[in-house]
Each structure stands twice: as C-alpha cells, then as structure tokens.
Amino acid sequence: NYDSLDSTNNLALEFARQGASEGTVIASTYQTRGRGRFKRKWISPRGKGLLCSIILRPNLKTSSASILTHVAAASIVELLRTRFKLPAKIKKPNDVLVAERKIAGILTESSSYGKRLEYVVIGIGLNVNAKRGELVKGATSIYSEAKEKVENEALLDELLSIFSVKYEGLNGKVK
Numbered sequence: 001n002y003d004s005l006d007s008t009n010n011l012a013l014e015f016a017r018q019g020a021s022e023g024t025v026i027a028s029t030y031q032t033r034g035r036g037r038f039k040r041k042w043i044s045p046r047g048k049g050l051l052c053s054i055i056l057r058p059n060l061k062t063s064s065a066s067i068l069t070h071v072a073a074a075s076i077v078e079l080l081r082t083r084f085k086l087p088a089k090i091k092k093p094n095d096v097l098v099a100e101r102k103i104a105g106i107l108t109e110s111s112s113y114g115k116r117l118e119y120v121v122i123g124i125g126l127n128v129n130a131k132r133g134e135l136v137k138g139a140t141s142i143y144s145e146a147k148e149k150v151e152n153e154a155l156l157d158e159l160l161s162i163f164s165v166k167y168e169g170l171n172g173k174v175k
Contacts, residue, residue, distance in 0.1 A: 012053035101140035
C-alpha cells in the first residue's frame, strides 16, 4: 500500500513484467497520473478513493481478456449492492454507475505471448469518501450516496474477496 503513485497500473505492470505472482495487489491513497481508457485521466481526491491494481496470470486466450474487466465490474456492483444497498449497475465496457453517475472505473491492460495471455493488470478506481463537490462532474461516491464514511483497507479486502470468488469461477469456464 502506497501513499502516492503516478498510477497503480504503471507499478503493477512493472511488477508483472518482473514476474510478480498472480494476486499481487498494488494500492495507493493517491495517484498523480491516474488514467482510464483512451488516455483519459482518472481524478480522485487524495485519500478519498480506493485505487488499486491486481496482477493476474489467467489461463485465457488473448481474445477472452475483456471478460476480466466484466468480472471486476460485477464484483464492484455486488459490493455496492450488498454492503451499501446502492443500485449499482455496469455501464459497458468498464464503468460502474449509481444513479446514472460514475462511481467506479476499470482499466485492464495485458501482455500476451501468441494467443495466450502472459499477464493482466486490472486497475480499479472507486470513489469512496469524497463529497460530491470534490468529484468531477457526473461522478459520485459511496459517501455521497450512502452517507457512510468507509475505511479503504477493509473495503479493499471485501472487494478482493468478491473478485476472488468470481475469478476462480472463471477458471473452469473459459480457456
């Protein structure tokens, strides 16, 4: 867990290239250059978001990599619905919305060898304790919606637990 990084995905990609094991998680309380798809910026106020990247080494074809983005999004939706009773839904391909406002985004990056994935890094940005005025237009947070302050480490543990079950369920279905 880091206090500040340019991007959790950047460090996770570096670790993955160096052989870090599956399940390695990089988390930070702040990113100076958080990013999303198409080089968009991911902006989260310092200490008020869950910013993490998970290194995976799935036995999947390169063409199946996008399913991992869906697994991450479905895990966030489940967490928000069960823990906070929020009406979360997936906005394909990589966003999670509550009340038509973006609460989370996912950035999946990978490296492949031939038709097989060598590693995948799933970056997750989840707005947690930010007040609406601290967020970009069109965004929301757990605090804004559920009026509950949340401890990031416990939230990360819950999210990883849900993700782990869904990810393990994939192994038998997709090759």
